[in-house]
Amino acid sequence: MKKRILSCGLAAAMAVSLGACSSAPTDATTAAETTTAAETTTAAESSQEAEEGGVSGTFSGSSAGMQGTVSVDLTVENGVITEVKVTENHETPSLTAVVFERIPAQVVEHQTTKLDAVTGATFASNALMRACTQAAEAAGLDMAALDANEYHAQAGEDETWDTDVLVVGGGGAGLSAAITAAQEGSKVILVEKSSFLGGNTMMAGGGYNTVDPEAQENMILTPAQKNTMDGYLKLDPADEALKLGQFPEWKEVLTTLQREIKEFYAANEGKEPGVDMPGFDSNTLHMWHIYVGGLRQLNDGTWVASDIDMARTLAENSLDAFKWMESIGIDAKTGAEASDTVFTVLGAMWPRTHAVSADKPLIDALEKAAEDAGVTIYTETAAVALTTDDSGKVIGAEAKKADGTKITVNASKGVILASGGYCANAPMVKEYDKYWGDDLSDHTLTTNVGTNTGDGIVMAQEVGADVTGMEIAQMMPSSSPLKGTLSDGIWGDASEQIWIDGNGKRFVNEYAERDVLTKASLGLDNGVFYIIYAGHGDDNGVCKGAAMEDTCFGKDVKTMWETNQIWYGATLAEAAEATKNAIGGNAPSFTEEQLREVIETYNGYVQAQKDDDFGKEVISGSIDLEAVDANPDLGICITPRKASLHHTMGGVVIDTNANVLDKDGKAISGLWAAGEVTGGIHAGNRLGGNAEADVFTFGKIAGHSAAAAE
Numbered sequence: 001m002k003k004r005i006l007s008c009g010l011a012a013a014m015a016v017s018l019g020a021c022s023s024a025p026t027d028a029t030t031a032a033e034t035t036t037a038a039e040t041t042t043a044a045e046s047s048q049e050a051e052e053g054g055v056s057g058t059f060s061g062s063s064a065g066m067q068g069t070v071s072v073d074l075t076v077e078n079g080v081i082t083e084v085k086v087t088e089n090h091e092t093p094s095l096t097a098v099v100f101e102r103i104p105a106q107v108v109e110h111q112t113t114k115l116d117a118v119t120g121a122t123f124a125s126n127a128l129m130r131a132c133t134q135a136a137e138a139a140g141l142d143m144a145a146l147d148a149n150e151y152h153a154q155a156g157e158d159e160t161w162d163t164d165v166l167v168v169g170g171g172g173a174g175l176s177a178a179i180t181a182a183q184e185g186s187k188v189i190l191v192e193k194s195s196f197l198g199g200n201t202m203m204a205g206g207g208y209n210t211v212d213p214e215a216q217e218n219m220i221l222t223p224a225q226k227n228t229m230d231g232y233l234k235l236d237p238a239d240e241a242l243k244l245g246q247f248p249e250w251k252e253v254l255t256t257l258q259r260e261i262k263e264f265y266a267a268n269e270g271k272e273p274g275v276d277m278p279g280f281d282s283n284t285l286h287m288w289h290i291y292v293g294g295l296r297q298l299n300d301g302t303w304v305a306s307d308i309d310m311a312r313t314l315a316e317n318s319l320d321a322f323k324w325m326e327s328i329g330i331d332a333k334t335g336a337e338a339s340d341t342v343f344t345v346l347g348a349m350w351p352r353t354h355a356v357s358a359d360k361p362l363i364d365a366l367e368k369a370a371e372d373a374g375v376t377i378y379t380e381t382a383a384v385a386l387t388t389d390d391s392g393k394v395i396g397a398e399a400k401k402a403d404g405t406k407i408t409v410n411a412s413k414g415v416i417l418a419s420g421g422y423c424a425n426a427p428m429v430k431e432y433d434k435y436w437g438d439d440l441s442d443h444t445l446t447t448n449v450g451t452n453t454g455d456g457i458v459m460a461q462e463v464g465a466d467v468t469g470m471e472i473a474q475m476m477p478s479s480s481p482l483k484g485t486l487s488d489g490i491w492g493d494a495s496e497q498i499w500i501d502g503n504g505k506r507f508v509n510e511y512a513e514r515d516v517l518t519k520a521s522l523g524l525d526n527g528v529f530y531i532i533y534a535g536h537g538d539d540n541g542v543c544k545g546a547a548m549e550d551t552c553f554g555k556d557v558k559t560m561w562e563t564n565q566i567w568y569g570a571t572l573a574e575a576a577e578a579t580k581n582a583i584g585g586n587a588p589s590f591t592e593e594q595l596r597e598v599i600e601t602y603n604g605y606v607q608a609q610k611d612d613d614f615g616k617e618v619i620s621g622s623i624d625l626e627a628v629d630a631n632p633d634l635g636i637c638i639t640p641r642k643a644s645l646h647h648t649m650g651g652v653v654i655d656t657n658a659n660v661l662d663k664d665g666k667a668i669s670g671l672w673a674a675g676e677v678t679g680g681i682h683a684g685n686r687l688g689g690n691a692e693a694d695v696f697t698f699g700k701i702a703g704h705s706a707a708a709a710e
Contacts, residue, residue: 054079061135065091065127066483068563072104072128074135081108081141084132090563092487094202094360095449096124098195103128112149119380119402120194120451155404163189163376165706166397166411167418168383168456171199172692173675173699174418175366176321179328180703181416182373189409190375191399193382194451198363199420200647200676201695203447203486206358207345208696209689210318211281212334215342219279219351223609226273228617229261229280232288243295247305250291257284274609279342281352283315289349289687290315293513294649296684298434298471306683313656313701314681318693321700322354328369331357344618346478346494347514347688351618356692381407382455386415386463386671394463394670413709414670416702417660418695421648421676422454423447423473429645434471435515435684439522445484445644447476456677460652463671466663469650469679474686476646477517480565481528484644488565490637491531494688496621498532498602501525504594506602509614515685518643530588531639532599532623567638571629572596575636595636599623647686650679658702672706674698 055076062071068090075083084104091099099118103125106115113132117125136146167178170192182188196202235258237244237251244251264280271277290311297303319334326332332354333341341355357365370377380402387396387408394414399407422428427442446452457467480488491497497510499517501524508520521529560566569575576592603622605611611619628634652660652673659667675695682690 055139055141057139059135059139060087061131061133061138062088063127063130063134065089066123066485067091067487070124070127070131072131072135074132074139076139076141079141081111081136084108086128091121091124091127094198094363095196096121099124099128103132106151107132110149110151112146112151114147114150116152116402118195120196120449122450153403155401155406158406158408160408160410161189162410162412163187164411164413165189165416165703166191166383166409166414167375167416168397168459169199169418169420169675169677170194170197170377170379171418171420171675171695172201172204172362172366173677173695173702174199174416175201175363175370176325176696176699177416177418177672177674177703177706178375178377179366179369179373180700181707182370182375182703184704184707186413186707188373188375189411190370190377191381191383191397191409192377192379194449195380195402196363197367197377197379198360198449200448200452201692202359202363203449204358204692205345205486206356206362206692207348207353207689208318208322208332208356208692209286209345209348209352209687210322210334210354210693211283211286211315211352212319212342212354213281214336215334215354216279216281218336219342220275221273221277221279222618222620223273224616224618225280225351226277227609233258233261242292243303243305246303247291247295247308249308250305253284253287253291253308257282257288260284279351281350283312285350286315286352287311290682290690293347293349293687294683294685296435296472296515298684299437300434304469304472304683307680309656310654310681314690314694314697317697317701321693321697322356324700325356325696328365330362330365330369343493344495344511345688346491346497346510347512347517347685348494348690349511349513349617349687351495353689383409383419383459384455386459388463388670392464392669394668397459411670413706414672416658416706417456417460417652417671417673417677418675418699418702419456419459419677420452421448421473421651422457423452423645423648424450425453426645428454429473429648432470432650433473436473436475440473440645445479447479447484447486447644447646452676454648456673457651460660460671460673460677463668464662465660465668465671466653466665467650467679468653469683470648472649472684473645474514474647474649474682475518475643477514477521477529477643478531478641479644479646481526481640481642488560488563489531489639489641490560490566491533491639491641493621495616495618496533498598500530500532500590500598502528502530502588504588504590504598506598506613509611509616511616511618513685514646514688521641521643526642528640528642530590531641532595533621533637533639565639567640568635570632570635572599572625572636573629575638579638590638596625599625647682647691648676648679649682649684649686651677653680654678654698656701657705658698659705670709672702674702 071088073085099121164186165181165188167190178190294306344351345353383397383399385398396409396411423446426444501507567578573592579590606622658672660671
């Protein structure tokens, strides 16, 4: 077994970057230096103010943003603000670009620091306005006068738009639906309530599950994977734990899977796993993982399982949808090209995750494809209600711009809902919950964009749509302890991660489903745990030791280290010393001996391909500690994590053609849905990597169905 060396910046295709790489600061001025500079400038300009009737000069201000400090230089001429220059900004550009373009201009135009926050970027907006306020105070401006100039956009005259298909939501599902409908000849309008396109797809990190036979043939089946497959052959449909008596439609899936595994073994007789036995995967295995991965018991004793038709549709159509993504300009690779990048994203259960461009590059490619297809896109425009005719057919929607302007959209074919879930609405999650109980509160943090509040589900219910699966929301175990986001920290392929508690001990099978991981972590002190990432240091780029001059899969390592998002050491001893920096006031202090013991034990399990502690099914990524300690260009990274709300399992009921169904199981004419606004596909737990497969597969189906409607 080849030993791997840990490096900070590896496995870019993992669900690790998830849309929030920090931008490098443009000004390294510390908070203390900023205050001093502001005070000095103010004093120096006092005499000028007296002479000219108003202060002139440049004054600094800072405030805490989502990802770090936001700082500005405010230029004042004779008491009038003439320029706002952002000098430090760590916010995610793809989510906040409008903030840093619009607000500085409005501060100058309206001579106030009290403005509307940009939709979908409230935290960054408020941070920037606070920084401007601090700078204005440093300048000695009349704050009462500035406050009196408080500006809020005013609504314009009502508008009416006509189209064939209206798409509500500009994430992956909405954009793929819009592109497909437009490619098939429909006039399409897409509305997105945020100031940016992308939704949760912007945060998804580029992990896409699909069965790719050609890619599997170019991989080698590991001994651990074969052990798992042998275990599937031993499964008995009568086993009560499988609940196949309650969900008998899934018995055939297990029987088919067992036949496929036997046929695979026969075709590769004499070949050795880990040496020359090719990889194995099938749509049946993907379906089985969807079933067992989502099979869950609610607090009231009832069980939930995925709808078999929806699971089959996802498994059988996800590869075609992936190839379609590549055809419209998205960086997505299948077949032999994908064989080196197929991996297992956290909670995926099998190495079928394909790397696809993530964050802004993905959304930029989708936006360009939409524009090329003729889709008209409106951001900062929220649908607020669906409209119907006398027969009950959905014929459009009422919408509202961020400034309050009312819009009536007439859609001759109908509406596609792709407005996302409701993990950014913790009270709504709590209201429906029958799974997490007291582990949830109205203030539980989320990985989601702030606009995912469930309004699309509510609109659909108002026209008679049925809902399913609302009792469970998935929690992502690997989130920021302070912010709930997935945008910071360094972690990677689930098979290569080492999770430790505050005592430096492993506490769970890191390859397990996300809710299993979450439940294990919630039982720890403050619910916080720590990931040591065992990456590919022997054949990929590394971070430059203590200097940390490189980015790690697009992230600024130095910024992460300086803001306590990670602990880093060029040697194991230095990594242990780094853990003395408290994160959130609750961090442990690991010793070198604790870290060495857990890493060396894990290395032994990797070598043996057998995890004696937790039975990790696919295990890899040992850390060569001697090489790390000897080479200044290698290092150890430890990331603190805590569970937060990530993905709602429930939503409106759809069929395999993406028609929204009412409570009698009948299609609501003129209404389709795709993505996280829907329910029934993932049951009690969505597999990691299935979200992007879901949104693009069913987004494409919804677009086709809408375009074909009369």
